[in-house]
Structures are given as structure tokens and as C-alpha cells.
Amino acid sequence: MEQRTQGILLKTNDVGEADQVVNVFSLDHGRMVFRARGAKRSKRRFAGLLESFSHHEIVFQPGRGGRWPILLRLEPIEMHTTLRGDLGAFSAASYAVELFLKLTKEGDANPRLFQLLSTFLTYSTQQPLSPKGLCRFHLRILTDLGFQPNWNHCMECGRLFGKESFFHFDLAQGGLLCQTCLPPQSRTTRPLRIATQRLLSQLQKQQSLNSLAVRPWNDALLLLNLRTDHLLHGPPQSRNFLYQMNASLPQDSNPHPS
Ligand SMILES: [Zn+2]
Structure with missing residues (x-):
């Protein structure tokens, strides 16, 4: 029986002589892996639609007995072809896709994440x-x-972040520690300036943030990069490319420059 969902293509790999394996982030089922029969042998089989970043209505046959679901057809919604002609945009899209491939689990439905990627x-x-x-x-x-x-x-x-207190961010646990609770010689904590803490707190509450200086954004970005690297046990491969192709990103917010 055919099923349908919307999905964004993350990555395609060859498998066997004729087929491809297609990683997708879908609206209804989170990350999914499909087998696309004949896609390696014939590009016409899927009419050239198996491109990373493209957004489709996906028609598939569910997998049985632990097998991959079979990709039957793609009905394109947005091909994002301009992403392939602009290195800055391409590097940003590649970075997002790598984070989705590495941070999300197969079959974990998360429509908010789908919306974020889109x-x-x-x-x-x-x-x-x-x-x-x-x-x-x-x-x-x-x-x-x-x-x-x-x-x-x-x-x-549980102490509240106040004006006088100096806090630290624990990259391993993803939370703040006050000076008193900071373990001696901790390797996973980084000091956090008040302006940066305030920005991250407001950003999370989705408050409007138009009058802020550049520095707190750069510091916040460094901290979020470090936290992500901790979760991935290393930096994403595409981050250096992202920084090389986007001059507006401050180099000192990249914790592992090449
Ligand atoms: Zn404390």
C-alpha cells in the first residue's frame, strides 16, 4: 500500500548495482531512509529529482521485516536549485543537512524540526x-x-543569574553553573558573559532582539558551536567550509578552524 509524506532530501548513496539509498527528513516520521530502485542505473528513473536540499511530496511503500521503505515517486514542491549556484548558500545548506543527519534519529517524528530545516x-x-x-x-x-x-x-x-554573579556554561550537560558550583579543573565548562547569557535567554523565549551589539552574538555562536561539537563528539565536517564561504561569520566563533 502506498503512503505519502512531505520530505527534504539530505543525502543519497549508491547501494548495490542499480539502487540508491536516500536519507530524507520527513514531516510525519522524522528522518527516514528509503531504497530507490534503479536510481543509480538510470537518472531518468526519478527524473533528476534526487538532489540534496530538494523538498517533495514523497510516495513510498513501507518497509517490511526491517527492510528500507521503497521510494516510489517524488512530486517536487521546491527544488532549491539556487542553493547549488551560490557557494555561501550551498555551504549553509550542507552544514544544516550534516547536523540533521548526525543529530536526529531515524523514525523520531518532529514536525518543528522539519519546519526549521525548510x-x-x-x-x-x-x-x-x-x-x-x-x-x-x-x-x-x-x-x-x-x-x-x-x-x-x-x-x-538553582541560583538565578544576577548582575554580580559570574556563570559558566557546561558543554557536557548543556546548562549553567555558578562560581560556587563550578567543579575545580573542569574541562567542559566555559565562562559566560552576562550580555551573552541575556541574549541566549531572550533568543530562546523568541523575544525581539534588534538593538544588540555584535560581540554577544559571536560569543553565543561560539558557545552553541562548542555544545554541538560536544554532542557530536567532534566538529561537523562541513563547518570549516561554511566559515570559508561566509565572510560575515566571525572566525573566532569557529572552535576548530582548519
Ligand atoms: Zn550554583
């Missing part, structure tokens, strides 16, 4: 990536995956 791809075709845009994307993906940092309290003693 919006980010469209955004990337319309304007150059800014520290602000990348911060928002990182914080949303972490939040929607359930790694929701609390930017207002010490996660040990």
Missing part, C-alpha cells in the same frame, strides 16, 4: 548567513531535539 533552506537562498541567523538555527535545533538549555539558573543550586 525555513533555513529558504532563508539561505534569500540572504547571506549572519551570526544571528546561525545562532537562531543552532539554538532551535538543540531546543527541538530536547537539549533545552536553561539560561537563567545554576543547574546545581
